[in-house]
Amino acid sequence: MKLANHKQRGGFSLVELLIAFSVLGLILGSIGMVGIAGRDAYQEGLRSSTLEGRARRALERIASELTPCIESTLTPNPGTPLGLGTVQFQTCLGYAAGAQLQSSITCIRLESDPADPDDGIDNDSDGMVDERQIVLIRNFGSADQIQTVICTNVAEMLEGETANMLDDNGNGLIDEGGLSIAADGQGTLRIRLTVLGRDAKNNQVRRTLETSVHMRN
Numbered sequence: 001m002k003l004a005n006h007k008q009r010g011g012f013s014l015v016e017l018l019i020a021f022s023v024l025g026l027i028l029g030s031i032g033m034v035g036i037a038g039r040d041a042y043q044e045g046l047r048s049s050t051l052e053g054r055a056r057r058a059l060e061r062i063a064s065e066l067t068p069c070i071e072s073t074l075t076p077n078p079g080t081p082l083g084l085g086t087v088q089f090q091t092c093l094g095y096a097a098g099a100q101l102q103s104s105i106t107c108i109r110l111e112s113d114p115a116d117p118d119d120g121i122d123n124d125s126d127g128m129v130d131e132r133q134i135v136l137i138r139n140f141g142s143a144d145q146i147q148t149v150i151c152t153n154v155a156e157m158l159e160g161e162t163a164n165m166l167d168d169n170g171n172g173l174i175d176e177g178g179l180s181i182a183a184d185g186q187g188t189l190r191i192r193l194t195v196l197g198r199d200a201k202n203n204q205v206r207r208t209l210e211t212s213v214h215m216r217n
């Protein structure tokens with residue numbers, strides 16, 4: 001009777017225990033893998049939305065600056081097939097005695113990152129070659145001009161474009177830069193922007209957004 005009880009209670013043999021632990025290990029391993037994959041996907045999504053958010057904020061800022069632009073003051077006239085990375089303009093401040101009051105000159109300019117001059121080399125070792133920045137300059141050309149960087153890590157050229165006098169990305173503009181402002185001749189400006197970032201594997205990724213604004217004046 002005692003022996004029978006012992007046999008019933010004896011439960012698992014060493015082999016059974018080994019199998020059980022192996023199965024448990026596999027299950028825990030799978031859960032871990034799923035957890036890591038989920039975390040990577042989450043971080044990737046976060047990076048992607050951060051990059052998109054950065055591009056969107058910069059684009060909205062540029063659009064809001066250009067909306068009150070007086071079309072006749074836009075310099076140079078962006079109605080060229082190149083798409084411009086730099087424009088100057090004045091905005092309408094209102095009217096006095098029937099005359100339009102114009103602001104001082106504002107400049108939006110795509111320029112080299114000061115830490116990475118335009119020489120085909122990644123001078124600041126951030127994995128991006130000749131990245132650009134966008135600056136907004138108020139009171140442009142006067143002694144009290146104020147310069148603000150509104151977007152960094154902007155691509156040298158718009159996504160899909162290379163410097164070859166051809167329209168590689170098929171948007172009607174030739175060799176346009178990472179910021180491109182083009183007019184349609186009807187008072188509407190098309191603004192395109194490509195920003196750069198890094199993915200979880202440290203590869204360079206880019207995000208391109210575009211929007212249109214109709215100049216109010």
Ligand SMILES: [Ca+2]
Pocket residue numbers: 116117118119120121122123129130
């Ligand atoms: Ca460089």
Ligand SMILES: [Ca+2]
Pocket residue numbers: 116122123124125126127128129130131
């Ligand atoms: Ca760089």
Ligand SMILES: [Ca+2]
Pocket residue numbers: 161166167168169170171172173174175176
């Ligand atoms: Ca193009």
Ligand SMILES: [Ca+2]
Pocket residue numbers: 161162163164165166167168174175176
């Ligand atoms: Ca090209």
